[in-house]
């Protein structure tokens with residue numbers, strides 16, 4: 001933190017000195033940001049100094065999203081209805097905040113599918129504005145994916161059908177209308193969906209929803225003095241970052257757990273904030289899953305970082321911790337995110353963390369494939385681009401053959417001020433990280449991913465294929481960057 005600040009100050013100094021001494025004799029390209037006014041520059045400078053989150057006081061028990069019951073279905077067939085709605089939510093005691101939600105006033109229920117299911121979802125737009133229903137991380141044909149082309153107007157509905165063909169994982173859904181994603185998510189449109197399979201059921205992991213298998217959607221917000229969300233006033237083009245954390249929409253949450261292994265399914269559902277989760281006691285935990293499935297074996301960590309849209313499943317074993325101490329999940333800077341209240345009770349069903357959980361692998365062949373697509377992420381504020389361009393719904397940027405694995409290289413090109421992390425996401429598929437700057441990815445990234453954080457000047461190689469055809473989005477998951485056009489399209493044929 002401290003050194004970063006010093007570097008930024010140094011850079012400001014250099015910029016000021018060079019701007020003064022050169023007296024405009026330098027060629028234009030020396031100052032790439034010459035068109036930006038001072039306000040814009042200041043805002044960007046402040047980006048690295050992200051406002052800290054207020055500590056959770058722990059006064060409210062964490063809200064667990066309801067599990068959505070299917071409308072109909074039998075063994076391998078399920079039907080759901082998901083409505084985008086607006087409503088009012090008592091986030092602060094005694095005050096109603098205007099919010100959006102799915103099948104309710106704020107956030108959404110959790111949906112659960114089994115691998116092999118035939119799923120039919122009736123999506124209904126009850127908002128006053130157009131929206132889409134995007135299934136983030138789901139391997140599905142493009143017409144069911146809910147990208148910006150799948151607009152549903154107010155009072156309209158659309159039925160999507162798909163078969164679940166991927167392995168057990170924690171995925172999520174959110175709107176994706178062109179230019180309006182950030183605002184709609186900010187107002188409350190987001191929910192989780194789980195995929196289970198024979199493997200996930202047989203591993204013996206904690207899996208009692210809301211008891212020892214806990215969904216955690218992390219979102220930071222800014223509330224005005226009337227305790228309302230006011231996106232247009234608070235919006236930051238580099239991503240709207242607030243001082244107030246909501247987990248599953250709960251302000252000042254605490255989680256009561258038994259003295260046992262507890263599985264936390266972490267989703268960074270924020271527009272732009274990155275989190276580095278750790279325990280205040282310095283104890284370690286095990287990461288068991290990435291965005292798209294289980295790791296081969298648990299990875300013991302003291303902290304895990306998630307950029308927007310990334311997920312991690314971790315297990316904290318409260319039976320091994322000294323529960324005389326206060327235990328809390330905290331952020332890198334020490335902000336208390338989620339205090340735990342450890343009850344003495346033991347659950348009837350014991351769970352375990354098996355040594356072997358999956359058979360994820362990267363083949364020799366994949367390692368040796370040449371790079372066939374290059375993606376360059378660049379810029380800041382509303383000047384963000386993907387391969388030098390802004391999103392154009394009429395333009396196809398890439399094509400790939402269905403079922404064929406390619407290697408892509410994604411590069412985060414820094415600017416004079418160093419640049420910033422861009423979380424890069426691809427629709428309709430799960431991919432493998434082959435390397436980060438030529439090196440093997442960390443152990444907890446050796447699993448299926450649909451969103452990856454890319455540091456300034458970092459080059460990441462991935463192996464990727466698409467199971468289905470159609471046009472898919474690839475974009476930065478800082479939602480304001482996505483809305484500003486840091487997004488491209490790939491046609492799978």
Ligand code: C2O
Pocket residue numbers: 134136174176309425427473475477
């Ligand atoms: Cu989570 Cu294109 O989105």
Ligand code: CU
Pocket residue numbers: 134135136137425426427428
């Ligand atoms: Cu997505």
Ligand code: CU
Pocket residue numbers: 384421422423476477478481486
């Ligand atoms: Cu970005």
